[in-house]
Amino acid sequence: MTEAGVSRRVPPQPSEQGDGHASLIxxxxxxxxxxxxxxxxxxxxxxxxxxKLTARERLSRLLDEGSFQEIDAYITHRHSDFxxxxxxxxxxxxxxxxxxxxxxxVCMYAQDFTVLGGSFSEVQGQKVAKVIDLALDxxxxxxxxxxxxxxxxxxxxxxxxxxxxxxxxxxxxSGVIPQISVMLGPCAGGSxxxxxxxxxxxxxxxxxxxxxxxxxxxxxxxxxxVDLETLGGAMTHGAVSGVSHFVADDEVAALELxxxxxxxxxxxxxxxxxxxxxxxxxxxMDADLNTIVPVDPGEAYDMKAVIQKxxxxxxxxEVHEHFAQNAIVGLARLHGQVVGVIAQQPxxxxxxxxxxxxxKMARFIRFCDAFNIPLVTxxxxxxxxxxxxxxxxxxxxxxxxxxYAYSEATVPKLAVITRKAYGGAYIVMSSKYIRxxxxxxxxxxxxxxxxxxxxxxxxxxxxxxxxxxxxEARRAQLVNEFREKFSKPYRAAxxxxxxxxxxxxxTRPRLIAALELLRDKQATRPPRKHGNIPL
Amino acid sequence: xxxxWQGLTISLLGLGLTFAALGLFILAMxxxxxxxxxxxxxxxQPVTSALSQASxxxxxxxxxxxALSHLQSLEICRxxxxxALEAGRGRWWLVSRATAYSAKAHRAxxxxxx
Numbered sequence: 001m002t003e004a005g006v007s008r009r010v011p012p013q014p015s016e017q018g019d020g021h022a023s024l025i026x027x028x029x030x031x032x033x034x035x036x037x038x039x040x041x042x043x044x045x046x047x048x049x050x051x052k053l054t055a056r057e058r059l060s061r062l063l064d065e066g067s068f069q070e071i072d073a074y075i076t077h078r079h080s081d082f083x084x085x086x087x088x089x090x091x092x093x094x095x096x097x098x099x100x101x102x103x104x105x106v107c108m109y110a111q112d113f114t115v116l117g118g119s120f121s122e123v124q125g126q127k128v129a130k131v132i133d134l135a136l137d138x139x140x141x142x143x144x145x146x147x148x149x150x151x152x153x154x155x156x157x158x159x160x161x162x163x164x165x166x167x168x169x170x171x172x173x174s175g176v177i178p179q180i181s182v183m184l185g186p187c188a189g190g191s192x193x194x195x196x197x198x199x200x201x202x203x204x205x206x207x208x209x210x211x212x213x214x215x216x217x218x219x220x221x222x223x224x225x226v227d228l229e230t231l232g233g234a235m236t237h238g239a240v241s242g243v244s245h246f247v248a249d250d251e252v253a254a255l256e257l258x259x260x261x262x263x264x265x266x267x268x269x270x271x272x273x274x275x276x277x278x279x280x281x282x283x284x285m286d287a288d289l290n291t292i293v294p295v296d297p298g299e300a301y302d303m304k305a306v307i308q309k310x311x312x313x314x315x316x317x318e319v320h321e322h323f324a325q326n327a328i329v330g331l332a333r334l335h336g337q338v339v340g341v342i343a344q345q346p347x348x349x350x351x352x353x354x355x356x357x358x359x360k361m362a363r364f365i366r367f368c369d370a371f372n373i374p375l376v377t378x379x380x381x382x383x384x385x386x387x388x389x390x391x392x393x394x395x396x397x398x399x400x401x402x403x404y405a406y407s408e409a410t411v412p413k414l415a416v417i418t419r420k421a422y423g424g425a426y427i428v429m430s431s432k433y434i435r436x437x438x439x440x441x442x443x444x445x446x447x448x449x450x451x452x453x454x455x456x457x458x459x460x461x462x463x464x465x466x467x468x469x470x471x472e473a474r475r476a477q478l479v480n481e482f483r484e485k486f487s488k489p490y491r492a493a494x495x496x497x498x499x500x501x502x503x504x505x506x507t508r509p510r511l512i513a514a515l516e517l518l519r520d521k522q523a524t525r526p527p528r529k530h531g532n533i534p535l
Numbered sequence: 536x537x538x539x540w541q542g543l544t545i546s547l548l549g550l551g552l553t554f555a556a557l558g559l560f561i562l563a564m565x566x567x568x569x570x571x572x573x574x575x576x577x578x579x580q581p582v583t584s585a586l587s588q589a590s591x592x593x594x595x596x597x598x599x600x601x602a603l604s605h606l607q608s609l610e611i612c613r614x615x616x617x618x619a620l621e622a623g624r625g626r627w628w629l630v631s632r633a634t635a636y637s638a639k640a641h642r643a644x645x646x647x648x649x
Contacts, residue, residue: 270632272624282617335617509616516619520628522635527642 035073035090039114047114052185052207053251055095055110055118058145062255063099063108070097072130077123082154089115092123093148096131098140101262104274107135110145113185118148120191121155125162132169139268141178143258146195146208147185163190170197175370178265182254183208183234183244196243199367200261200319203234203244204254210237210244239322242356247322264317264331264338266371273338273373280312282335282512289504293380293419293444297451297487300346303328306378306418307341310508316341319364324356329364331373335512340368342430343378346419353425354385355398362401362533369409374515377415377436381425382451400534403428406436408531412518413437414511417445417489417498432497437521438514440507441489441498448486452479 036056038044044054053061059068073095076088093115098107109128111118128144135142151159173179174197181195183203187210195201195210203210211232218224218231230236238247246261248254266273286309292301307316307328315333326349332341342361344351353361368375384390384399406413406428414437415430426447430436441447449455456464456478464471485491492498502510619625 270636272628275620275623278617278621335620337620512617512620516617519619520625520631522628522631524635 031074031090038112039089039116043114050207051250052113052147054114055112055145055147058184058251058255059095059097059099059108059110061252062143062145062258063101063106064103067099068097068108069099070095071134072096072127075123075127077121077155079122079155079158081156084154087116091115092121092127093118093152094124094127096127098131098134098138101259104262104267105138105140106262107131107138107140107142108145109142111148111185113147113149116152118185119152120148120150120159120163121152122158122162124152125159125165129162129165129169132166132173135177136169136173139177139270141180141262141265141267142173143180143182143262144194144198145182145184146187146191147183148191149186150189150191160190163194166194167197170194174199175269177268178262178371180258180261182258183210184251184254186210188212188214188232192243200246201237201244202246202248202254202257202261203237204248204251205234207251208234235322238320242320242323242360245319260317261331264373266373269370269372271372273371275338276333276336278312278336280315280335283509285505285508286310287505289507292504293442295444297420297446300350302347303343303345303351303378303380303418307332307343310378310511311339311341312336320360324354324360326351326354327357327360329361332376334376334508334515337515338373339376339515340364340373341376341378344381344425344429346380349385351381351420352383352385353381353399353402353428354390355393355395358395358398358402362398362405365402365405365409369405369411372411374412374518375406375409375414375430376511377413377430379415379417379421379425379429380419381422381429382420383422383425397534399424399428403434404531404533406430407434408525408533410521410523410525412515412521414514414518415439416502416507416511417441417447418504419444419446420451421445421447422451423449432499435523437518438499439497440500440502440510441492442502442504442507443489444504445489445492445498445501446483446487447489447492447497448482452482452487455482 038054038056047054073091075092076090077084077092079085091112094109094111096107096109098105100106109131111120111124132142151163153159170179178200179198180200180202181198183195183201185208187195187208189212192210192212206229209228209232213221215226215228215231218226234244234247237244246254246257248257263276264273289306289309292306292309294301304316304318307330311332311334316330317332318328318330320329326345328341328343328345330341332339342365344353344357365375367373384395413430413435417426417439419442421429421431427434430439432439450458456475460475460478464475467474489498489501493501500510
């Protein structure tokens with residue numbers, strides 16, 4: 001007990017209160033106990049048998065110890081059709097409230113699978129809507145732990161309307177507060193659009209699934225046979241569809257990842273992202289960078305190694321690690337400051353930009369811009385992916401998203417061209433005149449409309465055909481001449497398209513210095529209702 | 536003819552004045568040289584390497600001095616990198632943000648009112 005007679009951690013027992021109040025307190029405690037039991041011990045047992053935690057267990061794992069404050073724990077549904085009057089649980093099928101992660105305030109909702117399968121009811125919709133409203137008013141992130149069979153069929157349109165309320169709020173909160181969806185169980189039908197609208201989706205291998213229509217419906221309609229995991233498992237959405245930004249091995253890892261991710265995000269769009277005490281030497285110049293790019297332009301190298309050596313050691317958190325691996329996006333730190341990293345991966349498809357890579361990069365750029373995270377782009381791309389499938393799939397529309405996202409971004413934008421920056425890829429990947437603040441190039445940078453061989457074929461094709469006897473020697477000579485002109489960055493630097501040519505090892509201090517300069521950058525945009533990104 | 540003679544006279548007068556002025560400048564320079572003669576140059580010493588004459592101790596001392604000077608120059612050029620980032624966002628960012636938000640709110644209000 002403290003001097004004021006109030007325990008700091010445990011409320012006083014009823015016997016310590018006045019006699020008239022004892023029964024009231026006891027009743028409240030009984031109520032709380034019943035609420036904490038969720039759907040009952042039997043259902044909790046089943047949940048544990050599946051290797052899953054209950055909603056409250058998940059919350060206690062995710063949040064700082066003792067920080068969770070539950071709200072709307074007594075609310076129940078009002079429906080009676082299909083025996084629903086016999087199935088009333090205090091708090092219904094979701095636990096909502098607020099707490100802290102790493103000392104930072106967050107709003108939470110966790111679907112409780114032990115109560116009617118976590119089905120999305122009118123009441124669940126109201127509870128989640130309230131917590132998102134609170135998060136918006138308070139300017140704090142909102143995190144949803146999803147584990148639900150979907151809409152509550154017995155409630156009919158009321159359940160669907162509740163979904164609409166949720167989606168509307170997800171949209172209103174987009175770009176204002178970070179929204180994270182952690183998928184810890186099934187999520188089917190229309191309910192998938194809520195995580196789909198949020199900034200980050202984290203899926204758990206084995207236990208989480210997302211799909212609009214399940215395997216049975218697909219079999220009936222299209223006669224395709226597919227299992228649950230292949231249709232909507234974590235790896236499917238992490239590597240094929242790109243719906244999931246992160247794939248965790250299990251629930252605990254997913255919750256740990258959520259805590260880590262939040263460490264890079266500001267609480268709202270008016271705040272800068274959270275900085276940490278710098279732990280890495282700002283002047284660290286890794287000599288390996290000087291030789292990391294092979295002299296032969298046809299030889300690949302690992303861009304992730306470049307990222308590891310340039311940014312604060314161990315700070316890179318890759319987003320969409322398994323999806324469109326020819327592009328790399330992620331959050332990292334430079335001298336303790338959060339930055340968004342966008343790069344190509346020469347090890348996969350030579351770093352070419354295709355439809356999926358375009359979507360991946362554009363969405364990430366827009367997220368960073370919405371939340372004041374500076375962008376650092378590392379360019380090595382031979383261009384856009386050629387092919388009928390890409391053209392018919394709308395590579396023009398998708399590729400345009402990248403240039404749109406970069407052009408509308410007002411955060412500090414830095415770019416480093418490590419090797420190839422050909423044609424369209426040069427333009428869209430944070431080039432100088434789509435308002436990148438500072439563009440640097442390594443001595444290995446090649447900035448041209450296209451590769452040397454292709455260019456010579458177009459420019460000298462006729463001449464080479466007319467002299468077939470020494471065509472090869474002439475071609476080699478022309479290719480060499482072209483390379484000599486465009487395989488070095490000095491021509492681009494001489495015309496101001498590149499701000500400086502760097503010794504690769506000095507990239508880190510130069511980026512920090514540039515970031516320092518642009519710390520308070522403010523760029524204005526003409527007033528408008530909203531732009532029209534080519535979605 | 537009169538005009539021709541007049542033109543020639545003016546040209547000759549101009550040329551004469553120019554050369555006369557140049558002559559005066561040369562005269563002034565000669566006079567100044569005489570009034571302020573150059574100090575005699577000190578006899579050039581033969582260049583010798585300090586290190587070649589120095590003893591082992593001197594060599595070590597010179598090496599240490601060079602290393603210290605190098606370190607010092609590094610410190611000078613390294614000082615301050617990242618300090619502005621550690622200090623957090625400045626007034627420029629805060630004021631601009633506040634202005635942007637209030638302008639946005641104003642526009643929204645105007646839209647609502649209309």
